[in-house]
Amino acid sequence: MQSVSNYAVLPTAKGHIRWHISLTRLLWCRILVNDFQTVVARRMDDSPKPPASSKAKPDAVSPLGGYPPLAIDVAKLAFYGRHFGKLVAAILILSFAQCAQVGWNMFKERREVRREYFGVDFKTGRMVRLVPLNEPYLAKPAMLTRVQECVQGANTYDFVNFQQSFQSISTCFTDGGWNAFAQELERVGTLKAVRRQRLVTQAVATGVPVIIGEQQIGGVLTYTVQMPIRVSFQGGEGGRGLATQNLLITATVQRVPEYENQYGIGISAYTAEERRQ
Template identity: 25%
Template sequence: IIPIIPLSEPYRENSEVVTWAAETAKNVMRFDYIDYKARLQQVSPSFTPGGWESFNKALKDSNLLDALQARKLVLTMTVNAAPEIINSGLHNGIYTWDLRMPVTIKMDGAEPPQPINASLLLRVVRVSNLQNPDGISIEQWVTLTGQNNR
């Protein structure tokens, strides 16, 4: 029997959320020009429906998938330091964590790797364990590069 914990309560310790966010982010951003559709489908349960929709829109708007296919690239992301919780608490009645982590996104292919240093901002929210057994999911994913990387 799994106890039902209200979405207004954290359910996870901050340290668990930080670890989950780092591992999930690395998992999400690990695919290549051949398997990207299957890989992205595998990680979709880590997002809320709205979070998944906005993540996909950002991928399309960035033309990343087009570049991946055209240049036959492999994409990976490393988390360069433990995520920092910059805010946590109730947001619209749901427990929420806002995290920031420094990341390096690398696209490997025929040419030398092209590392991109960025800040990844995640909003992680409490969800029903029926929606995600972890009890948390990504509601928002924002990657800041260049001058916005602060």
């Protein structure tokens, strides 16, 4: 089985943190360089100037007054004086945003979340959602619909293809439920009568299935469902209808692993009682 969680920390959050750190470092370096250049320019401005009569070398004196071109340009620029406060505010805002981002990521990492797990059915290759056996896999209406289909299918067969019919509905039962169904057929003698008299049976529901019990047995969610059906027996000479039987089916339905049954349920017990109408 393989499991996959639908909750994960997005890798882009770490990228945002690195981007904030890089930008913050860049701004701090820029401010330090500007401050250093300004201090250098001021110190050079305070240093004694050479006499006017002295001649400096052409390549050592700039046409702007004898200061290095880079230092004099930084000292003269008013941009840094006007926007220094804004740069500091931007750094503070980015630092706060970075701290908030780190805090949010730590919160997402540490908080408890509801995870969903999936497995792979190795027979079909399809993904199935894994649900604990003490929780329902299908909603109750869908579960009752499935039980109705199984009960009608289990009581619809003929004297020729009854083995194929039973094989097709065997997925409705657990191993113990299938044995209980076979024993019930043997006890009632329906299958023997169908084979001996060469009959065809057809089952229809005469009422909706009803949940009469719900409990957990050994940590497994279990339902007790009842539904009435009418079984018609047809065949014999001339294909005439021979009999109609009204039955009350009581089935115990329990949760099973999804990789064993795609519906997540199976009939674990089966009884049929004849009803008088």
